[in-house]
Amino acid sequence: VRCVTDGTTELYNNGVKKLDTVSTGIRVHGDEGGTAQLQLLADQGDDNPDYWRFIAETDGTLNMQDYGSGNWYNNIRLTGHTGGVILFQNNDAKFQTQSDGVRVEDGGHLYFANDSENASSAIRNVGGSGSSTLVFTTGGTDRWQILNGGHLVPQANNTYDIGESSYRVRNIYTADLHCSNKGSSNDVDGTW
Secondary structure, eight states, rough: OETTTSSEEEEEETTTTEEEETEEHHHHHHHTSSSSEEEEEEEOOSSGGGGEEEEEEETTTTEEEEEETTEEEEEEEETTTTTTTTEEEEEEEEEEEEETEEEEEOEEEEEEEEEEEOOOOOHHHHHHHHTEEEEEEEEEEEEEEEEEEEEEESSTOOEEEEOOOSSSOOOOOOOOOOOOOOSOTTTTOOOO
């Protein structure tokens, strides 16, 4: 311990400074070329869920991590003023900010909160690179999809409408129109 009258207090471990006070608070120091860590231990640190840490990496990132199953797991990563923020679930990146907006990682779901996850509305990307499909879900049921080629397709045949009897679509601009009331006649020419 090194204490300066009306100044700093420094804490050392094995001759290397680990913490000092400054006029605005405290600083945690890492070894030369090493990380700086601030560890938090709840409940006397007697089991894995008690351990948390903030770790400043040498590449300019700051991770908030918890400890479980013998490893540290990322929860939040801050990647500096020119980077972004990454949110993790079970150590897998799920949501990331980027210069032009945000990104849901690895075919994840973008949920719009409701009373329960099963009743949520969601948008998700399914399929691999080059063959992805965007699926729209409401009430826990897949309703529409936009295929990789840009086509808007309902998830079930002859099930969903565009517009309603009281809320109609104003105009439909199309190169061709195929109408079918299979099994009964239609209002255009009496055929199906």
